[in-house]
Amino acid sequence: MEQKNNTLLIYTLLYFAFLYIPVLFLPIFSFNDANYMSFPLSGFTTEHYEEMWAKTNLHKALWASIKVGVVASIVSTTIALFAAKAFARYKFRGQNISYGAIMIPFLIPEIILAVAILVIWLSLGFKLGLVPVTLGHILFCTPFAMLILIARIEGFDFSLEEASRDLGENAWGTFYRVSLPLYLPGIIASLLLSFIISFDEFVLAFFLTGSDATLPMYMWAQMRFIQKLPHVLALGAVIIVFTTFIVLLAFWLRNLGQGKEKAEFGIKIHE
Amino acid sequence: MLQTWKAFYARSDPAKAYSLLSPALILVTLAMLVPLGLMLSFSFFTQISFTEIDYSFTIQRYIDFFQKNLLVSLLIKSVKISFIVTFVTLLTAYPVCYYIAFYVKKNKMLWLVLLTLPFWTSYLLRVFSWKIILGTKGVINSSLINAGLLNEPLTFLMYSETAVIITLTHAWAAFALLPLYVSLDKIDFSLIEAARDLGLSRFETFWKITLPLSLPGIIGAILIIFIPTVGDYVTPALLGGTDGRMLSNMIQAYFGKVNNLPLGAASATIMLITVAIVTIVVSYTTKKLTQRIS
Numbered sequence: 001m002e003q004k005n006n007t008l009l010i011y012t013l014l015y016f017a018f019l020y021i022p023v024l025f026l027p028i029f030s031f032n033d034a035n036y037m038s039f040p041l042s043g044f045t046t047e048h049y050e051e052m053w054a055k056t057n058l059h060k061a062l063w064a065s066i067k068v069g070v071v072a073s074i075v076s077t078t079i080a081l082f083a084a085k086a087f088a089r090y091k092f093r094g095q096n097i098s099y100g101a102i103m104i105p106f107l108i109p110e111i112i113l114a115v116a117i118l119v120i121w122l123s124l125g126f127k128l129g130l131v132p133v134t135l136g137h138i139l140f141c142t143p144f145a146m147l148i149l150i151a152r153i154e155g156f157d158f159s160l161e162e163a164s165r166d167l168g169e170n171a172w173g174t175f176y177r178v179s180l181p182l183y184l185p186g187i188i189a190s191l192l193l194s195f196i197i198s199f200d201e202f203v204l205a206f207f208l209t210g211s212d213a214t215l216p217m218y219m220w221a222q223m224r225f226i227q228k229l230p231h232v233l234a235l236g237a238v239i240i241v242f243t244t245f246i247v248l249l250a251f252w253l254r255n256l257g258q259g260k261e262k263a264e265f266g267i268k269i270h271e
Numbered sequence: 272m273l274q275t276w277k278a279f280y281a282r283s284d285p286a287k288a289y290s291l292l293s294p295a296l297i298l299v300t301l302a303m304l305v306p307l308g309l310m311l312s313f314s315f316f317t318q319i320s321f322t323e324i325d326y327s328f329t330i331q332r333y334i335d336f337f338q339k340n341l342l343v344s345l346l347i348k349s350v351k352i353s354f355i356v357t358f359v360t361l362l363t364a365y366p367v368c369y370y371i372a373f374y375v376k377k378n379k380m381l382w383l384v385l386l387t388l389p390f391w392t393s394y395l396l397r398v399f400s401w402k403i404i405l406g407t408k409g410v411i412n413s414s415l416i417n418a419g420l421l422n423e424p425l426t427f428l429m430y431s432e433t434a435v436i437i438t439l440t441h442a443w444a445a446f447a448l449l450p451l452y453v454s455l456d457k458i459d460f461s462l463i464e465a466a467r468d469l470g471l472s473r474f475e476t477f478w479k480i481t482l483p484l485s486l487p488g489i490i491g492a493i494l495i496i497f498i499p500t501v502g503d504y505v506t507p508a509l510l511g512g513t514d515g516r517m518l519s520n521m522i523q524a525y526f527g528k529v530n531n532l533p534l535g536a537a538s539a540t541i542m543l544i545t546v547a548i549v550t551i552v553v554s555y556t557t558k559k560l561t562q563r564i565s
Contacts, residue, residue, distance in 0.1 A: 004374070005370065005374055008366055008369065008370040008374065009370065009374070011366050011367070011370070012366070012367045012370045012371070015363065015364075015366075015367045016385070016386070018363075018441065019386065019389045019441070019444060020389060022397065022400040022401055022403075022404055022441060023389050023392060023396070023397060023400055025400050025403050025404060025410060026396060026399075026400050026403070029403065078294075079294045079295050079298055080295065082291040082292065082293075082294055082295065083291065083292050083294070083295040085291050086287075086288040086289070086291035086292045087288075089287075089288070089291075090284045090285070090287060090288035090291075091284065092284055092285040092288040092289070093285060094285075095288075098292055098296065101296065101299050101304075102292075102295050102296070102299055104299065104303065105299070105303055107494075107495065107498055107499070108498065108499075108502075108543065108546065109498065109499055109501055109502020109503070109519070109542060109543075109546065110499065110502065110504075111502045111503075111504050111519045111522060111523070111539070111542075112307075112310075112502060112539050112542060112543055113303065113306075115310060115522060115526060115535065115536065115539045116303065116306035116307045116309070116310040116539075117302065117306050118526060119306060119309050119310045119313050119532065119536065120305065120306040120309045120310075123309060135302055136302070138298065138302070139298060139299070139302045139303055142295060142298060146295070193391075196391060199393075200392070200393035200394060200395070200396075202393075202394060202395045202505060203504055203505065206504075206523075207523075207526065216393065216395050219395060219396075219399075220395065223399060223402075223509070232399075236393070236396045236399065236400075239392070239393055239396065240392045240393070240396060243391055243392050243393065244388065244391070244392065247388065247391040248384075248388075251384050255380070
């Protein structure tokens with residue numbers, strides 16, 4: 001391990017500034033008493049937040065985003081949990097191809113996924129709306145959820161499950177009593193992060209939503225009008241605070257008990 | 272019969288693995304592979320009127336694509352912007368990962384969490400915040416004018432290729448940081464120490480030891496930044512203007528107001544093929560490079 005390198009430290013701190021400062025302008029200008037986002041700041045106000053709260057369209061969009069996010073996160077985490085178990089537990093032929101296939105939605109340009117789902121949805125004669133958006137989000141969130149869950153399940157001592165089966169517990173009982181408690185922090189982290197991904201997702205929603213706007217769609221529509229921008233800033237600031245909180249919670253949960261299983265469950269898991 | 276099946280299942284790992292995988296594989300097949308197949312077949316159709324499509328097979332859409340200078344130049348521009356973004360993101364992120372891997376001793380995880388945290392906030396909002404910074408009345412211009420350094424706002428900041436490149440570099444940083452850090456952190460530091468003890472300079476050590484050993488991370492980062500940015504829609508639409516427009520903006524138009532689904536599908540297919548070619552070339556080069564090293 002090297003001792004010290006101040007040049008690199010300063011560079012790293014500047015890089016942090018580059019990452020964080022742009023995002024901070026949203027909350028800063030959301031309290032600014034002006035319609036333009038320019039310096040100097042003219043005065044402090046909370047009226048943009050009041051204005052935001054009064055928009056009924058925003059309430060509808062928020063509700064749409066919550067519905068899509070909840071369904072997408074639950075379904076994708078469930079699908080990903082089974083898949084993660086398969087990859088963490090078994091060695092089998094076709095492992096790499098299966099893994100690659102499940103990861104593709106995370107890798108290819110989102111616009112291609114969106115276009116493909118749009119084409120099939122219209123060809124089947126279905127109406128655009130929150131259903132195809134949810135389907136797209138499930139597809140898009142599953143690889144993320146699987147990565148999180150594999151990280152959690154890897155290193156898990158599967159003889160615990162076998163012991164439970166040998167001692168007469170059935171498959172469901174074993175899952176419920178042995179596996180689930182150990183996977184739980186990972187599962188909750190996956191639910192939270194999938195929800196956030198869905199909640200923030202724009203391109204799929206843009207192509208598939210029809211007239212039921214999700215929250216990012218709502219913001220997109222407002223961003224074009226200069227006079228409507230201040231309340232988008234307020235909304236953006238709220239979303240940033242909310243997502244940061246959820247993501248930190250998820251990170252904390254993900255690491256919870258990692259390597260400390262022995263103390264927590266009174267049984268030896270890692271050797 | 273059932274008994275033998277059960278006994279087979281109990282002993283067969285692949286059977287268990289595939290039954291666990293089946294929901295994910297069915298999802299990928301029905302929600303992605305089949306739709307992609309249909310998109311491909313749409314690229315061989317013809318749009319006759321606003322609602323009517325002629326379903327007879329033709330490769331005319333691909334000919335259209337390469338005859339339209341606009342589309343070809345947008346494809347080239349998308350690839351170019353994406354390459355620049357990938358290169359700049361890697362170059363700027365590498366020293367940060369190097370610092371955390373080799374100089375930070377306590378709470379490395381915390382540093383990493385802080386580095387990736389902005390990535391989790393809404394993509395749309397991150398792009399939008401660059402509009403606030405680079406706009407004609409934005410943070411940079413208003414500050415410079417107030418400080419008396421400028422009389423007129425700098426117009427090239429906004430609605431340009433530069434704006435798109437800066438914003439994408441910011442937006443995809445996490446995709447470079449994570450793989451680079453993972454590969455640098457894996458390097459056995461005693462190798463670097465040994466090289467230095469044997470008289471190699473700092474630069475030589477980096478060039479001959481550290482950089483080759485971090486190659487897997489570099490390749491990983493190249494792929495996961497290049498592939499999605501080629502098809503980015505939001506950034507060019509919000510910040511690109513006409514100068515920074517990319518292929519995805521045209522694809523959206525074909526599925527939207529222009530209403531030429533087959534040409535849109537052909538453009539998306541060409542984008543997908545481009546991505547596939549780059550992936551294959553990069554992976555192949557890596558294989559050759561790593562073979563030479565080991």
